Amino acid sequence: MNTVPKYIFDFAFFADWFGMLNFLEEMALPEDWNFKNPSSERRNQRNPILENYITHTFDRLATEYNESTTDAERNKKIFINGNKACFNTGLVTRNHKDIYAYFETNPTTGKQPWIFKGFWDDSSPNLTDFHPLPLRAVYFKDISDLIYDTSLELRVNSAYILNDALNRGRIPAELRDLPYLPILFEGSVQYAIKKVRANYRAAVPQYYQDRIQFLLPLSLLDPDSVDLALAVTKQDGYYTGNTCLTLDMAYNNARLIAKPDAFWLRT
Numbered sequence: 001m002n003t004v005p006k007y008i009f010d011f012a013f014f015a016d017w018f019g020m021l022n023f024l025e026e027m028a029l030p031e032d033w034n035f036k037n038p039s040s041e042r043r044n045q046r047n048p049i050l051e052n053y054i055t056h057t058f059d060r061l062a063t064e065y066n067e068s069t070t071d072a073e074r075n076k077k078i079f080i081n082g083n084k085a086c087f088n089t090g091l092v093t094r095n096h097k098d099i100y101a102y103f104e105t106n107p108t109t110g111k112q113p114w115i116f117k118g119f120w121d122d123s124s125p126n127l128t129d130f131h132p133l134p135l136r137a138v139y140f141k142d143i144s145d146l147i148y149d150t151s152l153e154l155r156v157n158s159a160y161i162l163n164d165a166l167n168r169g170r171i172p173a174e175l176r177d178l179p180y181l182p183i184l185f186e187g188s189v190q191y192a193i194k195k196v197r198a199n200y201r202a203a204v205p206q207y208y209q210d211r212i213q214f215l216l217p218l219s220l221l222d223p224d225s226v227d228l229a230l231a232v233t234k235q236d237g238y239y240t241g242n243t244c245l246t247l248d249m250a251y252n253n254a255r256l257i258a259k260p261d262a263f264w265l266r267t
Contacts, residue, residue: 003065003066004062004065004066004078004080005062006058006059006062006063006066007055007059008054008055008058008059009112010112011058011062011103011112011113011114012103012106012112012113012114012115012116013106013111013112013114013115013116014116015115015116018043018044018046020116020119021044021046021047021050021051021054022046022047023119024050024054024089024091024099024119025046025047025050027093027099027119027121028091028092028093028094028099029091029092029093029094029096030094031259032049032266033046033047033048033049033050033053034046034047034048034049035048035049035248035251035252036247036248036266037246037248048252049251049252049255052252052255052256053090053255053256054089054101056256057087057089057090057137057256058087060137060138060139060207060256061077061078061087061088061134061137062077062078064077064137064138065077065078075130075132075134076132076134076135077134077135077137078134079130079133079134081129081130082129083104083105084102084103084104084105084129084130085102085103085104085114086100086101086102086103086127086130086133086134087100087101087134088100088133088134088135088136088137089101089119090136090137093121095121097121097122097123098121098122098133099119099120099121100119100120100121100122100124100127100130100133100134101116101119102116102117102118102119102120102124102126102127103115103116103117104117139207139212139256139257140205140212140257145205145212146205146212146257147200147203148196148200148203148214148216148232148239149234150193150196150197150200152234152237152238152239153237153238153239154189154193154232154238154239154240154241155238155239155240155241156186156189156230156240156241156242157240157241157242158182158185158186158189159182160242161185161241161242161243161244162181162182162185167243167244170228170244170245170246170249171220171227171228171244172220172227175220175221175227181220184220184221185218185220188218188219188220188227188228189216189218189230189241191219191223192216192217192218192219192230193216195216195217196216201261201262202216202217202262202264203215203216203232204229204250204254204260204262204265205254205257206231206250206253206254206256206257207253207256207257208231208253211233212234213231213232213233213234214231214232214234214239215229215230215231215232215245215250215253215254215265216229216230216232216241217229217262217264218230218244226247226264226265228244228245228246228247229244229245229246229247229249229250229265230243230244231243231244231245231250247264247265247266250265251265251266
C-alpha cells in the first residue's frame with residue numbers, strides 16, 4: 001500500500017499558500033481566524049489559526065489514511081482517484097456545504113506528487129470523480145470523550161508549572177513575581193472545577209499528541225476574567241495537569257476539533 005506524507009507541503013505544491021488561505025477564509029462560514037494578540041514576527045498576519053487548522057487537519061487525515069487497510073476506508077480520508085485527489089477540510093460554506101481541497105498529479109518529477117488546484121464545495125463538477133466524497137477527520141471515538149468527568153480527581157503539578165520557564169512565560173507578566181502566586185494558582189484551579197461542574201462546556205476539548213485533552217479556564221485575579229488555560233490529560237481514573245497555555249494557544253489547539261463555543265477562550 002502506498003502511504004501519503006503527513007506534512008501537507010510534502011504532499012502537494014501550493015503556488016500561493018497564503019492566497020489560498022485567504023480564499024478559503026472568504027469561502028467558509030465567517031469566523032475569526034486571527035489571534036487576539038498576534039505576533040509581529042509571524043508571516044501570516046491574517047489567519048494563522050486557519051493555517052494551523054488546515055495543516056493539522058491534513059496531518060490527521062494522512063494518519064488515518066495510512067492506518068486504513070482497504071481502499072474504501074482510505075478514500076474516506078483522502079480520496080485518490082487516478083490523477084486526482086481531494087480531502088474534506090471540515091469547514092463549510094455560508095450555505096453549510098462541505099468544502100474540499102482538490103489536487104491533481106504533479107507532472108514535475110522529483111517534486112511533491114500533487115499540485116493544489118482549488119477549494120470546491122460538494123456541488124462542484126470538479127468533484128464528480130469522487131464518490132462517495134471523503135469524510136472529515138476523526139479525533140474521538142465517542143461523544144462522551146469530549147465531556148470532562150468532574151467525578152474524577154484532578155492532580156495539578158503547580159510547582160512545575162510555576163517554575164518551568166516555558167509555562168511561567170505564559171503567565172501574565174504582572175502576576176509572575178507575586179509572592180502569593182502559588183495560592184492564587186491553586187485557588188484558580190479549584191474555581192475552574194466549580195465552573196465546569198456548573199457548565200460542562202467550560203472544559204474545552206483539544207487534540208494533542210494523538211489524544212483528547214481538556215482546557216480549563218484559570219482566573220488568577222478577577223473571577224470574571226480568564227488569564228490562562230490549564231491543559232488536563234485523562235489518566236487511568238484521574239486527570240493530570242502539567243501545562244498552562246495562553247488563551248490564543250488554547251483556542252488555536254481547540255479549533256482543530258470544532259469551533260469552541262466557550263466564551264472564555266476569546267475574551
